[in-house]
Amino acid sequence: xxxxxKLTTPVTGAYQQPIGLFIxxxxxEGVDKKKFDVxxxxxxxxxxxxxxATEKDVDLAVAAARKxxxxxxxxxxxxxxxxxxxxxxxxxxxxxxxxxxxxSLDNGKSIAMAKGDVGAVxxxxxxxxGWADKIEGKTIDIAPDMFHYTRPEPIGVCGQIIPWNFPLxxxxxxxxxxLATGNTIVMKSAEQTPLSALVFANLVKEAGFPAGVFNLxxxxxxxxxxAISSHMDxxxxxxTGSTIVGRTIMKAAASSNLKKVTLELGGKSPNIVFNDADIxxxxxxxxxxxxFNHGQCCCAGTRxxxxxxxxxxxxxxxxxxxxQNKVGDPFAQDTFQGPQVSQLQYDRIMSYIKxxxxxxxxxxxxxxxxxxxxxxxxPTIFSNVRPEMKIMQExxxxxxxxxxxxxxxxxxxxxxxxxxxxxxxAIHTKDLNTSIRVSNALKAGTVWVNCYNLLSHQLPFGGFxxxxxxxxxxxxxxxxxxxxxxxxxxxGGPLF
Ligand code: ADP
Numbered sequence: 001x002x003x004x005x006k007l008t009t010p011v012t013g014a015y016q017q018p019i020g021l022f023i024x025x026x027x028x029e030g031v032d033k034k035k036f037d038v039x040x041x042x043x044x045x046x047x048x049x050x051x052x053a054t055e056k057d058v059d060l061a062v063a064a065a066r067k068x069x070x071x072x073x074x075x076x077x078x079x080x081x082x083x084x085x086x087x088x089x090x091x092x093x094x095x096x097x098x099x100x101x102x103x104s105l106d107n108g109k110s111i112a113m114a115k116g117d118v119g120a121v122x123x124x125x126x127x128x129x130g131w132a133d134k135i136e137g138k139t140i141d142i143a144p145d146m147f148h149y150t151r152p153e154p155i156g157v158c159g160q161i162i163p164w165n166f167p168l169x170x171x172x173x174x175x176x177x178x179l180a181t182g183n184t185i186v187m188k189s190a191e192q193t194p195l196s197a198l199v200f201a202n203l204v205k206e207a208g209f210p211a212g213v214f215n216l217x218x219x220x221x222x223x224x225x226x227a228i229s230s231h232m233d234x235x236x237x238x239x240t241g242s243t244i245v246g247r248t249i250m251k252a253a254a255s256s257n258l259k260k261v262t263l264e265l266g267g268k269s270p271n272i273v274f275n276d277a278d279i280x281x282x283x284x285x286x287x288x289x290x291x292f293n294h295g296q297c298c299c300a301g302t303r304x305x306x307x308x309x310x311x312x313x314x315x316x317x318x319x320x321x322x323x324q325n326k327v328g329d330p331f332a333q334d335t336f337q338g339p340q341v342s343q344l345q346y347d348r349i350m351s352y353i354k355x356x357x358x359x360x361x362x363x364x365x366x367x368x369x370x371x372x373x374x375x376x377x378x379p380t381i382f383s384n385v386r387p388e389m390k391i392m393q394e395x396x397x398x399x400x401x402x403x404x405x406x407x408x409x410x411x412x413x414x415x416x417x418x419x420x421x422x423x424x425x426a427i428h429t430k431d432l433n434t435s436i437r438v439s440n441a442l443k444a445g446t447v448w449v450n451c452y453n454l455l456s457h458q459l460p461f462g463g464f465x466x467x468x469x470x471x472x473x474x475x476x477x478x479x480x481x482x483x484x485x486x487x488x489x490x491x492g493g494p495l496f
Contacts, residue, residue, distance in 0.1 A: 003027040005048050009101035010331040011111060017102070019050040021057055021218065022201035024064035025211035031056040038195060041108035041339040042330060042374040050194050053219035058186065058227035061215040065157040065184040066233055068212030073184055076210065078133040085129030085179055088207040092122040095203060099168060099196055104330040106195040107167060108338040108375070109293060111331050121172040124457040128176030131478060135181055145493035152482035154182035155260060156235030159228035161249070163241045164190035164341050165296040170240050171197055175214065176457070177477035186215045186234065188225055192342050194218035221245060229253055236260040236481070240298070243466055262470030262480050264298065264462055266395040267423030269444065270416035271301030271452060275309035277428035279317065281450065287321045289426060289452035291379050294337050295399040299424035301452055303392060304403040305415050311405045315383065318403070319365045322379040327370045339375040340398055346375035349398030356382045356391040361402065387418050395421070409434065413441045422464025426452045
């Protein structure tokens with residue numbers, strides 16, 4: 001069976017799409033020869049089908065990753081690891097158009113945003129390539145007849161389970177620190193969006209990485225994902241996705257071999273606008289904060305709190321702004337918002353909209369399907385919300401936000417923190433003191449001041465409270481992929 005199919009995108013024309021499992025630098029079909037369909041969210045039609053990994057394939061991928069970890073990858077110097085990674089970043093950039101087009105086709109995000117994602121993927125891999133030869137231990141002076149030092153060592157075989165909202169970007173956040181620190185990888189892409197990662201895998205091989213260092217499988221969470229999180233020979237699992245699945249993964253990790261766990265989970269992030277904010281700027285950022293990537297961001301600014309002095313004016317202008325967001329074909333140059341990723345997500349979001357209406361919130365704009373084909377949903381704003389409503393508590397993961405008033409700083413902080421999540425938050429104000437006081441008081445892993453969603457690979461990202469465990473990005477992520485060995489050397493002298 002051929003493990004490549006010819007597909008077409010409006011940007012690239014025809015291209016060769018790998019559909020196999022990428023294990024040990026080879027394309028394989030999967031032990032059980034299963035396949036599943038990949039759906040185009042803009043048209044609801046099948047794009048192609050790809051090979052589906054089962055537990056047996058996870059075993060093979062883990063064996064390849066283990067062998068590489070203990071042999072070939074161990075022999076590669078940090079400097080050479082860096083070179084492989086920088087070459088890979090260059091290859092991503094050279095293939096930016098193709099990777100972005102595949103991302104738009106499979107995920108539904110606009111081609112402009114997809115290109116932004118792929119640029120960020122290259123930057124992230126290059127950044128961590130730069131770290132590869134700068135991983136250092138310490139010498140610790142304890143006694144004159146002893147020599148103590150630490151070595152940050154790789155953890156081993158890392159299982160990495162990623163979501164569908166930023167298929168390539170999430171992949172880069174995961175592989176960057178893992179490869180830089182000398183680990184090997186078994187990556188599972190999300191079943192909704194396997195295609196771009198498969199194209200990427202060819203670039204890993206082209207960059208010259210030894211076989212088994214990076215293995216990629218397509219498959220379902222309950223089968224391949226569960227096999228990763230409960231595997232006895234995986235040393236660490238890193239996951240991005242829903243809080244509910246995060247819990248399952250942590251349980252599986254604990255009851256199998258106590259593998260290390262990092263989790264980047266959901267959010268219900270507050271976006272707080274004070275009376276003294278630059279209103280026009282604040283509206284742009286609030287709009288971007290919720291509708292970027294169709295609301296499918298774990299850090300989306302879903303709860304918007306506006307100080308009472310400007311509330312009416314703000315709401316009026318925000319409604320106009322939201323209605324101007326161009327919803328439609330991801331391949332149109334001016335599209336801002338494409339379809340939601342799947343029928344399941346579409347149904348979930350529509351049921352939240354229904355629940356908001358039933359609980360008595362007011363739909364200010366949107367609230368309906370957009371068009372009659374594809375999983376498109378109108379940008380939606382609810383007002384007249386109360387903290388206990390479902391739409392104020394649960395992560396909707398779609399283009400739906402709620403807006404409410406606050407009186408003063410104290411109330412803004414209280415409302416902002418009134419959630420079990422703590423991934424991100426934002427404040428809009430011209431007052432430096434307010435911005436620092438409030439950002440200190442908000443229980444969130446990232447706080448944006450007078451902006452939103454401005455992520456950078458140099459800046460750590462992760463959750464307070466139930467939004468996660470550990471940090472991705474920046475130097476902080478290196479610690480999540482290393483373990484410290486302390487060495488104590490006795491230099492002679494009297495025995496005690
Ligand atoms: P969503 O509900 O938005 O699709 P999920 O958290 O379910 O998000 O999915 C994120 C990733 O987690 C995907 O790769 C998915 O296959 C995987 N996944 C889902 N369920 C499990 C599970 N029980 N064990 C391991 N991985 C899972």
